[in-house]
Amino acid sequence: MILTGSEIQQQVAKGAITIRPFDPACLTTNSYDFHLSDQIITYKNNVLDVKQEQEVIVHTIPDEGFILEPGILYLGSTQEVIGSDFFVPTVHGKSSTGRLGLFVHITAEIIDIGSLNQFTLMFNATQPVRVYKGMKIGQVTFWKPSGEITIYNGKYKGLNGPQKSQIFKDFS
Amino acid sequence: MILTGNAIIKAVQANEISFDPFVTDQVNPNSMNYRIGDELYVLNEGLLDPKQEKTFTQLVFGKNGYVLEPGKLYLGHTKEKIGSQMYVPKLIGRSSVGRLGLFLQVTADLGQLGAAHQWTLELRVVQPLRIYPGMKIGQVSFWTVMGDIEKTYIGGYTAHNLPAGHVAGRTIT
Numbered sequence: 254m255i256l257t258g259s260e261i262q263q264q265v266a267k268g269a270i271t272i273r274p275f276d277p278a279c280l281t282t283n284s285y286d287f288h289l290s291d292q293i294i295t296y297k298n299n300v301l302d303v304k305q306e307q308e309v310i311v312h313t314i315p316d317e318g319f320i321l322e323p324g325i326l327y328l329g330s331t332q333e334v335i336g337s338d339f340f341v342p343t344v345h346g347k348s349s350t351g352r353l354g355l356f357v358h359i360t361a362e363i364i365d366i367g368s369l370n371q372f373t374l375m376f377n378a379t380q381p382v383r384v385y386k387g388m389k390i391g392q393v394t395f396w397k398p399s400g401e402i403t404i405y406n407g408k409y410k411g412l413n414g415p416q417k418s419q420i421f422k423d424f425s
Numbered sequence: 426m427i428l429t430g431n432a433i434i435k436a437v438q439a440n441e442i443s444f445d446p447f448v449t450d451q452v453n454p455n456s457m458n459y460r461i462g463d464e465l466y467v468l469n470e471g472l473l474d475p476k477q478e479k480t481f482t483q484l485v486f487g488k489n490g491y492v493l494e495p496g497k498l499y500l501g502h503t504k505e506k507i508g509s510q511m512y513v514p515k516l517i518g519r520s521s522v523g524r525l526g527l528f529l530q531v532t533a534d535l536g537q538l539g540a541a542h543q544w545t546l547e548l549r550v551v552q553p554l555r556i557y558p559g560m561k562i563g564q565v566s567f568w569t570v571m572g573d574i575e576k577t578y579i580g581g582y583t584a585h586n587l588p589a590g591h592v593a594g595r596t597i598t
Contacts, residue, residue, distance in 0.1 A: 254426055296552070299552055299553060300492065300552070300553040300554075300555070301525050301526070301552055301553065301554045301555070302490075302554070302555040303490075303522070303525065303554070303555065303556055303557065303560060304490075304555070304557070307525075324495060324551065324552070325551070325552065326525070326526035326551040326552050328524060341427050341455050358523065359518070359523035359524075359526060359527065359528055359551070360517050360518030360519075360520075360522065360523040360527065360528050360529045360530070360563070361517055361518050361519055361520035361522075361523040361564070362517065363427075363455065363456060363515075363517065363564070363566055365453055365454040365455060365456075366429065366454045366455050367454055368454075373520070373524060375523050375524060375526070377526065377551050396426070396427050397426050397427075398426060398427050398428065398429045398432075398455060399426040399427070399428050399429065399432055399569055400428050400429035400430075400431050400432020400433075400435070401429060401431040401432065402429050402431070402454070403429065403430055403431055403454055404454065405453075405454045407453075408521075409520070416524070417524060418521045418522070418524035418525045419521060420519070420521035420522060420524075420525065423521075423560065423561060424560075
């Protein structure tokens with residue numbers, strides 16, 4: 254089951270869901286709109302390899318915005334720290350960004366229960382699109398799980414800001 | 426509701442979920458990691474027409490891996506046989522591959538209730554990316570259903586263990 258907006262607000266008040274900072278005006282009927290932080294990273298290499306640790310270039314989004322180009326992978330992050338030990342978050346774009354052809358996550362929209370950090374966003378633009386720091390860029394929903402819960406204790410635990418892939422550690 | 430990792434383990438033990446071979450180090454808090462098998466195909470270039478049979482070329486996908494290129498669609502498959510008559514599977518990638526710009530599944534991540542099989546994976550990249558057979562590439566979650574389960578999937582892809590792309594019905598055992 255998916256939580257309604259008012260249920261998300263109640264669970265935030267009880268401490269069962271963390272959204273920090275929290276603004277009730279960002280609640281929708283069944284999700285919460287999150288905002289883009291001012292950090293974007295790109296990989297130095299064009300050709301990537303899952304076995305190799307990649308170096309990144311850190312960009313700060315200026316006031317006039319930052320243009321995302323097709324064919325380049327950008328990692329951004331939410332301004333908000335988000336997570337729950339009781340509900341499973343899923344990440345989505347907003348229909349208004351989707352209508353501009355902008356993907357804000359790639360393939361892994363389901364977040365592990367117990368993970369608590371600024372979400373890394375994965376941008377893939379269909380046409381060049383300008384984004385601004387602090388803009389509403391996506392939404393998070395929360396789902397009730399069934400079964401005994403084991404809290405996330407993986408490679409990205411507690412890491413804030415855009416986080417590059419650490420999959421190379423699988424091969425070490 | 427989405428099953429927690431512990432609930433997935435119990436369901437596998439109770440034969441309500443098939444995940445074969447099953448190893449507990451692939452269990453996440455609310456999903457199971459799956460590996461990519463060693464057959465990889467690329468969709469041949471040219472105009473696609475849903476009325477015509479699509480053609481694929483099999484690629485050499487050995488220990489040196491393969492560099493996926495942007496603008497192409499690749500078909501792979503899960504190494505594991507995955508399925509459930511009771512819970513709806515949802516097959517997606519891991520965030521560790523999403524962070525490298527790899528899409529797994531193009532739009533249809535929701536599976537059908539039904540028999541276990543090796544799932545076909547649809548791969549697309551933003552930048553060139555080298556992947557390797559046998560790597561943990563994606564995750565599958567399982568969702569409880571509401572309502573009577575009157576029929577399970579018996580469509581054209583039921584026995585579709587190889588990513589041959591269409592209803593040719595090739596299987597491996």
